[in-house]
Amino acid sequence: MKKVIVIGAGPAGLSCAYELSKRGIEVLVFEASDQIGGMSRSFDLWGQRVDLGPHRFFSKQKEVNSFFKELVKDDFTLVNRQTRIFYDGKYFQYPLKFGNVMKNLSLITIFQILWDYLIQIINPIKNPKNLEEWISNRFGEKLYTIFFKNYSEKLWGIKCTQIDADWAAQRIKTLSLIQAVISALFNNRSNKHKTLVDQFAYPKNGTGTLYEKAAEAIKKQNGEIFLKTPVQRILIDDINNHAHGVELNNGSIIKADHIVSTMPLTYLVKGIKNTPLKVSKAIDSLYFRNTVLVYFEIDKKNLFDDNWLYIHSPEVKLGRITNFRNWCPSLTKKKDTTILALEYWCFEKDDLWTQTDNLTIDLAKKELSHINLISKEIKIINSKIIKVPKCYPVYETGYQENLNTTIDFLKNIKNLFPIGRYGAFKYNNQDHSILMGLLAANKITNNSQVDLWQINTDTEYQEDGKIKDVLAY
Numbered sequence: 111m112k113k114v115i116v117i118g119a120g121p122a123g124l125s126c127a128y129e130l131s132k133r134g135i136e137v138l139v140f141e142a143s144d145q146i147g148g149m150s151r152s153f154d155l156w157g158q159r160v161d162l163g164p165h166r167f168f169s170k171q172k173e174v175n176s177f178f179k180e181l182v183k184d185d186f187t188l189v190n191r192q193t194r195i196f197y198d199g200k201y202f203q204y205p206l207k208f209g210n211v212m213k214n215l216s217l218i219t220i221f222q223i224l225w226d227y228l229i230q231i232i233n234p235i236k237n238p239k240n241l242e243e244w245i246s247n248r249f250g251e252k253l254y255t256i257f258f259k260n261y262s263e264k265l266w267g268i269k270c271t272q273i274d275a276d277w278a279a280q281r282i283k284t285l286s287l288i289q290a291v292i293s294a295l296f297n298n299r300s301n302k303h304k305t306l307v308d309q310f311a312y313p314k315n316g317t318g319t320l321y322e323k324a325a326e327a328i329k330k331q332n333g334e335i336f337l338k339t340p341v342q343r344i345l346i347d348d349i350n351n352h353a354h355g356v357e358l359n360n361g362s363i364i365k366a367d368h369i370v371s372t373m374p375l376t377y378l379v380k381g382i383k384n385t386p387l388k389v390s391k392a393i394d395s396l397y398f399r400n401t402v403l404v405y406f407e408i409d410k411k412n413l414f415d416d417n418w419l420y421i422h423s424p425e426v427k428l429g430r431i432t433n434f435r436n437w438c439p440s441l442t443k444k445k446d447t448t449i450l451a452l453e454y455w456c457f458e459k460d461d462l463w464t465q466t467d468n469l470t471i472d473l474a475k476k477e478l479s480h481i482n483l484i485s486k487e488i489k490i491i492n493s494k495i496i497k498v499p500k501c502y503p504v505y506e507t508g509y510q511e512n513l514n515t516t517i518d519f520l521k522n523i524k525n526l527f528p529i530g531r532y533g534a535f536k537y538n539n540q541d542h543s544i545l546m547g548l549l550a551a552n553k554i555t556n557n558s559q560v561d562l563w564q565i566n567t568d569t570e571y572q573e574d575g576k577i578k579d580v581l582a583y
């Protein structure tokens with residue numbers, strides 16, 4: 111019998127604990143907050159149900175979908191995705207659709223887009239190193255400037271030339287303009303099956319239901335979950351590089367045979383005693399971006415049709431708006447108001463993170479009316495701020511070298527498994543974190559040789575799956 115400590119009750123930690131406890135392993139989950147689900151939690155707000163911003167679940171991975179189906183069962187619905195980009199007073203469908211882009215732009219801009227695209231095809235940048243080079247290579251400079259530059263710089267808080275091309279390769283659908291034209295003209299009409307990009311499965315009571323159900327199952331399977339119990343550090347035996355337990359914030363020491371950590375990688379490493387100088391330097395250069403969410407309850411039912419909108423307009427700091435009314439009716443609990451979540455991104459030293467909630471709420475109200483999304487007659491009846499720390503690992507150019515130094519060090523501690531979004535410093539979606547959790551459980555129980563650091567499911571490959579195949583009942 112093995113005893114495993116799992117740090118964090120988000121998707122990565124809970125999927126791992128679920129699988130381990132199902133196999134009869136003794137599992138203790140320590141969660142710092144008072145809630146289940148991490149960044150993918152759902153909660154009640156003003157009589158309705160909401161998530162932390164938009165949470166679309168999609169995966170073509172068999173084991174990830176089985177995890178979802180085993181726990182959520184029939185209690186989900188299929189949501190038709192509608193998401194658009196708001197730029198220069200116009201709405202553009204996202205993922206970009208060729209016809210729609212052409213309709214919304216002037217002839218001169220279209221000419222510039224095609225011209226720049228042609229130049230990139232004739233003379234591409236060899237080995238693009240940063241986001242600007244990577245996207246320009248695929249879309250041309252003009253399309254990059256309109257649809258990627260502003261938004262990426264708002265999100266990351268650094269110039270696109272400082273963002274590693276890795277991020278783009280991991281997250282941006284590699285659409286070619288020529289393919290897009292062909293598909294706009296000939297293709298999609300005959301394609302009756304919705305793909306994971308058009309439709310997604312969503313638990314009727316919010317995305318966090320999946321993790322609440324996982325927590326219930328873990329307890330039934332004799333696992334234990336301790337909320338409000340932050341882990342301070344991991345205890346490593348210097349002689350044999352063995353992790354033998356954790357120290358909680360309250361000073362108690364808990365022993366275990368294996369430790370799965372989804373706490374921020376930076377904290378994990380800084381908590382380890384006697385780290386080599388090279389590793390300490392490497393970890394000091396890795397950092398995260400934070401999110402500030404402004405929730406508004408608005409006295410109106412139909413504001414706009416999208417699940418969420420990307421706000422590319424550079425004149426506002428606002429980056430994305432989720433409209434929970436457009437996800438599924440069960441979230442609204444029969445109320446006639448709309449809850450929006452406005453996303454802002456910042457670092458810990460920025461005003462947005464440190465200033466009073468009232469100042470941020472005022473800014474959000476001004477920006478909503480500046481982009482004409484709500485008129486003066488519409489009443490905001492409630493507002494609330496939620497701050498989510500460390501939600502985006504920043505892939506600044508050169509980060510990979512520092513991450514590799516850290517990984518090489520951690521790989522020597524054979525019974526420690528850092529996984530998850532901030533746990534492994536990987537820009538994971540829920541499905542990636544779940545996959546990491548399930549595979550970590552396999553490593554512990556079956557000694558599988560999979561390298562968890564290499565887990566990186568390809569977004570495009572995932573989205574092209576047919577919804578009927580992956581969630582068929």
Ligand SMILES: Cc1cc2nc3c(=O)[nH]c(=O)nc-3n(C[C@H](O)[C@H](O)[C@H](O)COP(=O)(O)OP(=O)(O)OC[C@H]3O[C@@H](n4cnc5c(N)ncnc54)[C@H](O)[C@@H]3O)c2cc1C
Pocket residue numbers: 117118119120121122123140141142143147148149150162163164165166167168339340341342372373374401453498501529530531532533538539540541543
């Ligand atoms: C605004 C926003 C929108 C998103 N949209 C989507 C989307 O549309 N689709 C999608 O699939 N994903 C989306 N994501 C990403 C998704 O939320 C994450 O990928 C997922 O929650 C990561 O799971 P995790 O378990 O790796 O980490 P987390 O969810 O962060 O869970 C880690 C847990 O560890 C706990 N913890 C941290 N430190 C300690 C400690 N010292 N001791 C004990 N516990 C600790 C934390 O409290 C947390 O509960 C979005 C995220 C955000 C912020």
